[in-house]
Amino acid sequence: MTSLFSKWRIRGGVHAEERxxxxxxxxxxxxxxxxxxxxxxLQQHVGxxxxxxxxxxxxxxxxxxxxxxxxxxxxxxxxxxxxxxLDVNDYPxxxxxxxxxxxxxxxxxxxxEWLQPPDIGDPFQLPPEDISLRVGAAGIVGLxxxxxxxxxxLNMGRENHIDTLIINGAECEPYLSCDDRLMQERAESIIDxxxxxLHGMETHNAVVAIEDNKPQAFAAMTAAxxxxxxxxxxxxxxxxxxxxxxQLIRYVTGKEVPVGCRSSEIGVTIHxxxxxxxxxxxxxxxxxxxxxxxxxxxxxxxxxxxxxxPLGTLIADLxxxxxxxPEKTARIIMGGPMMGDSLPHISLxxxxxxxxxxxxxxxxxxxxxxxxxxxxxxxxTVCPAGxxxxxxxxxxxxxxxxxxxxxxxxxxxxxxxxxxxxxSNIPLVHYFKYASGEVAARxxxxxxxxxxxxxxxxxxxxxxxxxxQQREEEEARIAxxxxxxxxxxxxxxxx
Amino acid sequence: xxxxxxxxxxxxVGANRSVRQIMWQVMLALLPxxxxxxxxxxxxxxxxxxxxxxxxxxxxxxxIRLKGKAVKxxxxxxxxxxxxxxxxxxxxxxxxxxxxxxxxGLAIVLGKQVYGGLGQNLFxxxxxxxxxxxxSFPIEMTTWANVSPLFFTDSPNxxxxxxxxFSGLQNLDAxxxxxxxxxxxxxxxxxxxxxxxxxxxxxxLNFIGWTRGSxxxxxxxxxxxxxxxxxxxxxxxxxxxxxxLMTVAVLASVFHLxxxxxxxxxxxxxxxxxxxxxxxFIATDYVTSPNTTTGQLVFxxxxxxxxxxxxxxxxxxxxxxxxxxxxxxATPLIDHYIRPRIYGRDRKxxxxxxxxx
Numbered sequence: 007m008t009s010l011f012s013k014w015r016i017r018g019g020v021h022a023e024e025r026x027x028x029x030x031x032x033x034x035x036x037x038x039x040x041x042x043x044x045x046x047x048l049q050q051h052v053g054x055x056x057x058x059x060x061x062x063x064x065x066x067x068x069x070x071x072x073x074x075x076x077x078x079x080x081x082x083x084x085x086x087x088x089x090x091x092l093d094v095n096d097y098p099x100x101x102x103x104x105x106x107x108x109x110x111x112x113x114x115x116x117x118x119e120w121l122q123p124p125d126i127g128d129p130f131q132l133p134p135e136d137i138s139l140r141v142g143a144a145g146i147v148g149l150x151x152x153x154x155x156x157x158x159x160l161n162m163g164r165e166n167h168i169d170t171l172i173i174n175g176a177e178c179e180p181y182l183s184c185d186d187r188l189m190q191e192r193a194e195s196i197i198d199x200x201x202x203x204l205h206g207m208e209t210h211n212a213v214v215a216i217e218d219n220k221p222q223a224f225a226a227m228t229a230a231x232x233x234x235x236x237x238x239x240x241x242x243x244x245x246x247x248x249x250x251x252x253q254l255i256r257y258v259t260g261k262e263v264p265v266g267c268r269s270s271e272i273g274v275t276i277h278x279x280x281x282x283x284x285x286x287x288x289x290x291x292x293x294x295x296x297x298x299x300x301x302x303x304x305x306x307x308x309x310x311x312x313x314x315x316p317l318g319t320l321i322a323d324l325x326x327x328x329x330x331x332p333e334k335t336a337r338i339i340m341g342g343p344m345m346g347d348s349l350p351h352i353s354l355x356x357x358x359x360x361x362x363x364x365x366x367x368x369x370x371x372x373x374x375x376x377x378x379x380x381x382x383x384x385x386x387t388v389c390p391a392g393x394x395x396x397x398x399x400x401x402x403x404x405x406x407x408x409x410x411x412x413x414x415x416x417x418x419x420x421x422x423x424x425x426x427x428x429x430s431n432i433p434l435v436h437y438f439k440y441a442s443g444e445v446a447a448r449x450x451x452x453x454x455x456x457x458x459x460x461x462x463x464x465x466x467x468x469x470x471x472x473x474x475q476q477r478e479e480e481e482a483r484i485a486x487x488x489x490x491x492x493x494x495x496x497x498x499x500x501x
Numbered sequence: 502x503x504x505x506x507x508x509x510x511x512x513x514v515g516a517n518r519s520v521r522q523i524m525w526q527v528m529l530a531l532l533p534x535x536x537x538x539x540x541x542x543x544x545x546x547x548x549x550x551x552x553x554x555x556x557x558x559x560x561x562x563x564x565i566r567l568k569g570k571a572v573k574x575x576x577x578x579x580x581x582x583x584x585x586x587x588x589x590x591x592x593x594x595x596x597x598x599x600x601x602x603x604x605x606g607l608a609i610v611l612g613k614q615v616y617g618g619l620g621q622n623l624f625x626x627x628x629x630x631x632x633x634x635x636x637s638f639p640i641e642m643t644t645w646a647n648v649s650p651l652f653f654t655d656s657p658n659x660x661x662x663x664x665x666x667f668s669g670l671q672n673l674d675a676x677x678x679x680x681x682x683x684x685x686x687x688x689x690x691x692x693x694x695x696x697x698x699x700x701x702x703x704x705x706l707n708f709i710g711w712t713r714g715s716x717x718x719x720x721x722x723x724x725x726x727x728x729x730x731x732x733x734x735x736x737x738x739x740x741x742x743x744x745x746l747m748t749v750a751v752l753a754s755v756f757h758l759x760x761x762x763x764x765x766x767x768x769x770x771x772x773x774x775x776x777x778x779x780x781x782f783i784a785t786d787y788v789t790s791p792n793t794t795t796g797q798l799v800f801x802x803x804x805x806x807x808x809x810x811x812x813x814x815x816x817x818x819x820x821x822x823x824x825x826x827x828x829x830x831a832t833p834l835i836d837h838y839i840r841p842r843i844y845g846r847d848r849k850x851x852x853x854x855x856x857x858x
Binding site for chain 1: 618
């Protein structure tokens with residue numbers, strides 16, 4: 007009975023104004039004019055950056071491998087269109103800092119010519135390991151925003167013998183509707199991708215979870231999944247952050263993922279609908295991940311839409327296409343308005359993680375004039391992780407970072423519910439991100455000083471040991487000399 | 502070039518509710534009971550109310566000026582206004598002007614600003630001031646005017662009222678009397694029993710608020726409606742009021758059933774504006790109540806218990822102020838021991854164990 011109760015329990019969360027209709031009601035635009043130049047970062051995923059294997063000046067075809075993955079947790083990068091490699095160098099990253107990271111610059115030739123895909127038979131005849139290999143080789147990462155290499159997750163799923171694959175179609179962030187449209191328009195492909203993933207993980211049970219504010223997507227997916235009894239499509243309540251993997255896992259399976267564990271350890275793996283679609287493209291058509299659907303929305307966008315763009319397209323090109331008014335734009339956000347980061351300018355590329363680019367007007371933004379905390383505890387009520395943001399913020403303000411860690415700083419998922427609800431406009435998530443970074447830096451510094459200390463001590467013991475040895479040798483030498491002298495004296499005495 | 506503005510992390514959008522809006526909504530919820538109280542007790546009550554509220558704002562402005570900060574934005578958040586308002590509601594309606602000024606000073610300066618201002622205080626400022634006044638000026642604080650509504654012939658006119666507020670009340674007994682709870686307490690000392698004492702008690706008049714009492718605390722009905730609206734508006738949570746009222750109701754029922762001659766019925770306890778005012782408006786103060794819902798239940802129950810104990814066995818007829826202050830001091834303790842469980846961890850903060858298949 008209690009387990010039944012906890013299964014349907016959703017903890018915390020907010021119901022933010024959705025503002026999805028302007029984009030959710032129109033078809034995905036596929037006629038995006040090919041940009042002249044594409045800027046393709048070598049790191050668009052969690053893990054090690056990819057290593058480029060092309061030279062400047064080389065001519066490449068669409069889908070050709072540009073950089074191969076390095077190490078276990080990494081992903082390769084492919085050419086999003088055909089053309090010539092102009093440069094491999096540091097350019098500003100799509101990150102709030104816009105610090106330079108390594109990118110490949112591709113000048114497109116306008117032909118958009120695909121590399122000849124390999125011959126693909128029936129993928130269900132392939133051994134499951136091959137599915138993971140092909141997904142890995144196609145550069146597929148979690149497209150919900152986490153960008154964890156999908157192949158690694160498929161392998162973990164297979165090794166842990168998971169019993170449920172959850173497909174995350176919650177799309178709980180306001181404004182965003184790329185997954186919604188994808189489900190409405192390409193449901194069969196997504197379901198095919200889900201079947202391929204099931205095959206790759208040797209699992210027989212998948213649940214597609216869709217928030218109940220997307221009835222059309224639910225209908226389309228239900229119809230597409232009809233022939234396959236192993237795939238269940240279910241509606242879940244609309245409540246941010248329903249798409250947080252652990253919240254969704256608890257809602258769908260009733261299980262809670264222990265801190266420090268991966269969900270596969272309790273028999274569940276979760277993938278995004280966009281990822282399932284990318285898997286379908288990679289396995290059925292041999293096409294690596296070179297484009298994605300991006301929501302462009304916000305009050306400053308005159309033509310809001312979902313548009314399929316080649317990866318590496320500059321936000322500036324996107325904004326030109328969607329008629330974004332620079333005067334009205336108060337803030338540019340990559341991702342959704344709850345968890346997304348604001349970008350300093352628009353000469354930055356779209357990457358695999360880019361689910362949306364928002365150009366918000368001042369009136370859409372939350373006030374920034376910070377007032378004292380009145381301890382209303384709304385942040386405690388809405389926190390889906392069960393933290394006490396107000397106490398953590400107090401500790402951080404007093405520079406007591408260890409105290410903040412003690413009460414759960416590391417369990418914060420930066421979902422933004424606390425900042426959203428705070429009547430005093432305190433940028434709580436900002437505090438927590440700062441503190442987490444600071445704690446990591448301090449730990450690193452401490453680690454370094456400990457390392458130095460250890461080296462110093464090792465050197466000291468080495469020196470001591472050498473001195474000891476020398477002393478012992480000296481003593482031995484003196485003893486030997488004495489012995490020699492004594493023997494000599496004895497000989498002389500006998501003679 | 503498009504501009505970049507802080508902060509870089511989410512949430513970039515927000516719920517449309519600011520501190521100021523919360524304060525104003527609470528005041529809106531207090532408005533019916535306040536207007537009714539002002540009407541019931543006439544011009545002296547009106548004067549005292551405005552003196553108290555104005556002094557609270559002026560004291561706040563003075564403290565902010567001392568701190569060297571801009572006064573206007575702090576005043577505009579409405580918190581000082583609300584504190585003054587709540588304090589005025591708990592004062593005897595015909596109290597002298599200095600009662601309001603001293604009370605407002607105690608509430609704002611000692612109750613709030615010495616701790617560091619909004620959000621930092623340990624005790625509810627209005628209750629702190631009320632209790633300090635009650636201990637320091639017991640006579641003025643327990644002189645309860647008869648109901649004498651504005652524009653009634655028997656009520657004091659504007660000029661008389663100025664006299665009442667500014668130079669004190671002459672011919673005390675003609676205009677004043679005891680509250681229900683006070684009357685019960687005095688009559689017990691005359692060895693009378695409850696059924697006899699309560700011969701003239703009218704539940705309906707108490708429910709509406711047509712009775713002697715604090716300036717804005719007489720009407721159970723209007724305060725209850727205001728509180729209910731606040732819960733509906735999601736400004737306050739139901740936990741504190743419900744657990745407080747339930748605790749009082751349960752305790753009063755038990756004792757009333759055991760000995761109805763000496764223990765008033767739960768209806769008498771609950772049918773009091775003061776009880777509703779405390780349950781919905783005072784105990785629910787964000788700053789001085791616990792953060793978690795469980796903590797709030799404990800806090801409310803504690804308040805209810807103390808109110809009942811002080812009302813029944815204490816030497817004061819009404820114990821809400823003391824009860825709130827005592828529980829305020831327990832709030833940090835409650836928050837320390839009652840915490841939400843973190844996702845993926847047990848109550849002690851250890852990671853959950855992986856369930857064995």
